[in-house]
Amino acid sequence: MKLQRKLMIAILSGILLIASGCSNKSGDNKKTNQENKAETIKNFEIVEAKSFKVKNIRGIGYPGNDNALYLAANDGLKMYNDGKWTKTTTNQHDYIGFQALESGFLSSGHPQKGTGFSDPLGLVKSTDKGNTLQKLALYGKTNFHFTASSFSGNGLYVISEQPNDALSLGVNYSTDNGGTWKKSAFKDFNADSLGMMAVHPNNGAIMAMSTRSGIYYSTDNGNTMKLITDPIMVTALTFIGDSILFSSVENEKILLKTINPASGEQTSIAFPFLDYDNPITYLTVNPKNTNQMAFTTYKNDLYESSDGGKNWRNLLKDGKKELE
Template sequence: MKVQKKVIFAILAVMFLVLSGCSSNSQNQDEQKQISKAPSKFEIVQAKTINMKTIQGIGYPGNDNALYIAADKGLKIYKDSKWFETTTNLHNYMGFQPIETGFLASGHPQKGTSLKDPLGIVESTDKGKTLKNIAFYGQNNFHFISSSFSGNEIYILNEQQDKNLNYGVNYSKDNGQTWKKSTLKNFNSDSLGMIAVHPKNGDIMAMATRTGVFYSEDNGNTMRLTAGPFMVTALTFDGDRILYSSVVENNTILLNTVDPKTGQQGNITIPFLDQDNPITYLAVNQKNANQIAFTTYKNDLYQSLDGGKNWNTLLKDGKIE
């Protein structure tokens, strides 16, 4: 049995590539403000049970020593071998991106709140208690958001042409105030997928596609294949290296590294994954590179504390193992 195409397409959010001119889109600075305040009952409490039906992003925000999981009903937090959750602000987070001061996200607000739907790009610096509008609030929803760890350079994958933003890859170098479209010169894949940004240099980005990892040092305006050709389902930066998961011959699921400067490749041994359960999200703690985590299509979650030598199963089918 081969990996079903719909599984891979769901992971990559496959779109036909449209090459068009670079343009800009400015955001009213008056809207750069806090858009939500959690009621007084907002707390982060130890979870009695965990049962996540949809995982939509993971990462290690710089303002907490914990692994965050973005789900369709708010944040789940794994810290000190315990699971925690918030008592409110159970938003349907998408495009989750950890940054040094907290996290960026998109998605849809919890029903019953006064927030606009969709969220556009929002930022939280207090572990999800409040949200600040970065861009496109009430206008767009983004499945893929990526940023440097500083949070100033942001990339988004826009799935359709509209009045707010160009179709395809767009980037901002001023924390969402203005936007340009990446021209993707020399990009010869037929799909656009997950974007990763260098933690310190926001001009450097990489993208997962059905034909490998494409790499750019100029905001995606010029691209080159740095690993492939094979299906890549998830990627992130580990310092200057790119950590990525591929599906190769015989539908084997691998976790690899590549240094885009030298082309040097590496392999990290992971627990066996069924061919219909590829890796969906990868995360490296930018303050402790030995901490690595990944999720799978079936909502399994694994974490390593020693750089990938040993792995702990934190979730199986979205439930506590």
């Protein structure tokens, strides 16, 4: 029972109980024309990060306009490429719900103090490594802990924890970059929780969700859902082409697998041993090179593979990058 309690605490970062709710800061600033423009912060640079410690990992991904693995943290972006870590000198926002796109990335979260952005950020997008942020939706009004997007950018999903004029409670999707929203009906969804979402890299109508009772899959923007796994605890998932890469906890073991949603065929992937109370929290695959993948854990470990999971490099341990 003790292990079960520890595991449940660990996966709270990947599973959302809508019934519990979450308070979002609401800005009372009225929209202006300036708010709809990208905002540039002076003295923005990307510099080498020789040592750092990440307190909270908010997401990972491979933006299509760069060659690096991006790690979103509570103090901004960290980027890893060719054995070297870099970071931004400003715009060190608390990026929450980070998603890599072909053109850059999108995120929600809270701004770095003194940068002039409203809190919360709503949904913002960057095509220049975080130098400028374009406001997509609900800027200054809502923070989204759970977001998902196709790599191509043609399908965007959020979990609304509090209903408002634009969004219904639960999962909402947009096909016009957050301009308008529709509620996903979630027909045949029988799980008792909502969790992490993933979207097909090229087809925004295809999405999946991890829950405490398996993976649910949809080909119609979440309006109809289908359970494609056994009723297992799934803590993280992402698409790898038409298949899904996911991590589950079964028989007190942390596993990494792929599943073909059409056939149900599953394949196991070997990876470094993880303690039972250190489950995988985020998974990412580079859509431009599906042999390149990475995952993070509850205790802020980060691993990356460049050969489809045959070999793994430990890039962060307990969130630390030590001075070499």
